Amino acid sequence: MQTQQWRKAIRIGLLTGVVVLLTCMVGMVETFNARDLIVGVLTLGQVLLFAPALYAGYLATGNDATRKPVSALLRGIVTGLCVALPVIGLIVVATVWPDIRKYFVNISPALLKILTFDQGAVTGSLMLAAVMAGMAALGALLHVIPLRFRRPLIISLAVTFGFSLFSDIPLNIANQFLERTVVRNYFGTKGITPIAAIIVFTLSLVVALYWEFSGREARVHRQATITPAQRSRNRTIVTVISAVVLLLLPWIIGQYISNVVDQVLTFALMALGLNIVVGFAGLLDLGYVAFFAIGAYVTALMTSSGNLGMGQSFWVAVPVAVAASTLAGIILGVPVLRLRGDYLAIVTLGFGEIIRVLVVSDLLKPYIGGAQGITQVERPSIFGYDIISPQAFYYLLLAGVLLALYISSRLRDGRAGRRWMALREDEDVAEAMGIHLVNSKLMAFAIGAALAGLAGAIFASRIASVFPNSFNLLISINVLAIIIVGGLGSLPGVILGAFVLVGLPELLREFEEYRLLMYGVLLIVMMLVRPEGLWPSAVRRRELHAEGEIAEHEGIQPEPVQPLM
Amino acid sequence: MSILELDNVHAYYGKIHALKGVSLRVEQGEIVTLIGGNGAGKTTTLRTICALMRPTVGSVIFEGEDLSRYKPSALASRGIAMVPEGRGVFAKMTVLENLEMGAFHRKDKEIDADIERIYDLFPRLRERRTQLAGTMSGGEQQMLAMGRAMMSRPHLLLLDEPSMGLAPVLVEAIFSTIVDINKQGTTVLLVEQNALMSLEIANRGYVLQTGEIVLSDDARALKQNEMIQKVYLGIE
Known part of the structure; x- marks a missing residue:
């Protein structure tokens, strides 16, 4: 038992150490170190370097820490030393053999400075080991704190971290309402000041503690005994509040964040369309960007005041753009939808590429501008008011997303939804039930394409130009990742997914080069930990947790395992 | 008039000649069973009736209408229901x-x-x-x-191997339900490997071997047939 625990501590420590080593070697630690979290105190690079040790220490010790705090502390220290070991190896190698940089360009003097606290290799390595051991020991000792204190503590640490990492949002809000000199006290150019960090931490700790001690059970009980009348009243209140917030949002968050939200909403609109195709009907479409491109190009061609355009108004162009992408969806659909599963994915992938190649081709250059794209796309105007600013586009996009949400939910709950659900499960049996396969699939494809076309139309006028490189394969993959991470088939999940996969990377733009790496990590973690998505639909949740719920439903208790002796 | 009539039906999977002139009749209100070993063409016959496959030669007539004009999805409202092999819920x-x-x-x-x-x-x-x-x-x-x-609410119920993979007790329950369904007025075409059980409840039977009907008779007569007893019932 004893040796097992130690072995576990060493294993987790070394594994974490290798992960930390990797983040150093791909250059993340150095890049992230340029980003302040708490000005002058803590950088994101330091968090990346030391937080894993804290977590490893927490993982390596169990709940027995309360009974044997000294043993837990020791195990934590060993874990921390194990985390430090691979990194110290890196310091040694880089010191002895500076030429390693030829092969691993990211092992730079700057990185070594960070790792050794600028104290030289020997002292630095010792300090690193000490800090890692300290962090892991702290992690181990977290178990000693009773749960009702531990939970608020962890929550407020996470809130402070999130607040400082995404300090752009509160900074921009503060800039709207406060004097610049006042704002300077709390925000650096990146990150927040120590005073602000202390305020945020204390506030969130107080709230979390209050929440924890004000009777968690009573609250759960109240939730369970709520009457339908109260529930509908609560729902009305929530709806009204969220409507007001949604309407005022761009004026609270300012121009820069509005722009980010616009980007998120554009992708959300596309994702809602793809959700109908993949989430509802189960047809894997990897060339979805093609419909987005068609919508954007049609709008650009119709409204551009340049020599390629026809100078029509945006409102004339939108229906045409949507019709064109719908038509493209049907034209692609008719031959392709007889294919199943993987084959469909490959053909749609090809279709997406064909559209991209056509757009950059010399053949079509006289008509759609080739690589130079189309510029001077007209901005929409409504009742004499020009939609130009990100805030104004926010409303246009919000209207589009709400429309898509309405269409999706009506379709999902109606006969079409059932039809798709049946053919997603078994095409032959669905056909035997009297479901016309090709028509049902075409309908999904056409509606999905229409929403992508709408997103493309708004996109073109928001950017005021279209270029072929805005429509590459990565967009298709990005949109697909949104609905998978959010939860296939789930409408709130799609919106949440768009915020996570489009909003967060926009706010962390400096780390653009690690975007795909983080994507990969996120997708793997999601598949392991939460395969149903962040906010799964009721149906998917039912599928993936069917057994537990059925046991619960029938009141079956798992039988206690009888000891053998 | 028969509810279902297959006349000299030939069907192919690519070059493989799966059905070589199958002719069979199902009368209103009957239970008819189609028995045969693995690969005899039982499921292919059902697929052809359901328009999932088209016969190259021959015709499938249901209630006086040629089914080749129909799409598979139209058959449900036309009065044919199929319970596929392996259940397909x-x-x-x-x-x-x-x-x-x-x-x-x-x-x-x-x-x-x-x-x-x-x-x-x-x-x-x-x-x-x-x-x-x-x-x-x-x-x-x-x-x-x-x-x-x-x-x-089918006029004709097609069952593909309902006994497959089930415990004997359950098989009996399923077969007695088939009889109930039939008594309530639904005509049944039952495809089975379990010849003993299906001949027990059927009015008539056809025996399919490598794409051809080799025998057809009253269920009772088939049960007495020497070849059937030897090959399908395991009675020496």
Whole structure:
């Protein structure tokens, strides 16, 4: 038992150490170190370097820490030393053999400075080991704190971290309402000041503690005994509040964040369309960007005041753009939808590429501008008011997303939804039930394409130009990742997914080069930990947790395992 | 007039000649069984009836109409219901949702009443109506697949190997339900490897071997037939 625990501590420590080593070697630690979290105190690079040790220490010790705090502390220290070991190896190698940089360009003097606290290799390595051991020991000792204190503590640490990492949002809000000199006290150019960090931490700790001690059970009980009348009243209140917030949002968050939200909403609109195709009907479409491109190009061609355009108004162009992408969806659909599963994915992938190649081709250059794209796309105007600013586009996009949400939910709950659900499960049996396969699939494809076309139309006028490189394969993959991470088939999940996969990377733009790496990590973690998505639909949740719920439903208790002796 | 008539049907999988001139008749109100070993062409015959395959030669006539004009999805409303081999329930829908899918093409107001009738036929399904179909036992899934097929109020019910993979007790229950369904007025074409059981409940039978009908007779006579006893019933 004893040796097992130690072995576990060493294993987790070394594994974490290798992960930390990797983040150093791909250059993340150095890049992230340029980003302040708490000005002058803590950088994101330091968090990346030391937080894993804290977590490893927490993982390596169990709940027995309360009974044997000294043993837990020791195990934590060993874990921390194990985390430090691979990194110290890196310091040694880089010191002895500076030429390693030829092969691993990211092992730079700057990185070594960070790792050794600028104290030289020997002292630095010792300090690193000490800090890692300290962090892991702290992690181990977290178990000693009773749960009702531990939970608020962890929550407020996470809130402070999130607040400082995404300090752009509160900074921009503060800039709207406060004097610049006042704002300077709390925000650096990146990150927040120590005073602000202390305020945020204390506030969130107080709230979390209050929440924890004000009777968690009573609250759960109240939730369970709520009457339908109260529930509908609560729902009305929530709806009204969220409507007001949604309407005022761009004026609270300012121009820069509005722009980010616009980007998120554009992708959300596309994702809602793809959700109908993949989430509802189960047809894997990897060339979805093609419909987005068609919508954007049609709008650009119709409204551009340049020599390629026809100078029509945006409102004339939108229906045409949507019709064109719908038509493209049907034209692609008719031959392709007889294919199943993987084959469909490959053909749609090809279709997406064909559209991209056509757009950059010399053949079509006289008509759609080739690589130079189309510029001077007209901005929409409504009742004499020009939609130009990100805030104004926010409303246009919000209207589009709400429309898509309405269409999706009506379709999902109606006969079409059932039809798709049946053919997603078994095409032959669905056909035997009297479901016309090709028509049902075409309908999904056409509606999905229409929403992508709408997103493309708004996109073109928001950017005021279209270029072929805005429509590459990565967009298709990005949109697909949104609905998978959010939860296939789930409408709130799609919106949440768009915020996570489009909003967060926009706010962390400096780390653009690690975007795909983080994507990969996120997708793997999601598949392991939460395969149903962040906010799964009721149906998917039912599928993936069917057994537990059925046991619960029938009141079956798992039988206690009888000891053998 | 026969409810279903196959006349000299030939069908191919690529170059493989799967059905070599199959002719068979099912009369109104009968239980007819089609028996034969693996690869004899039983399922191919059913697929041809359901328009999932087109005969290269020959015709499939249902209630006086040539089925080759129909799409597979149109057959449900035309009065043919199929319970596929391996049951094919919608695993991720509940029992009730599966039954509702069976009535998908119907627009009348008696669907709920029919669901109650199915529950009376299979009381087990009533107990399990909110359960996901995929989490039920094989026998329960077979009942569900049959109940779902009955939801379309078929004139002709096609059953593909309903006994496959089921415990003997369950097989008996399923077969006695087939008799019940038939007594309530549905004509049944039963495809089976389990010749003993299916000849027990059928009026007439056809024996299919490598794509050809080699025998056809009264079920009682077939049971007495020497070749049948030897090959399919294992009686020496």
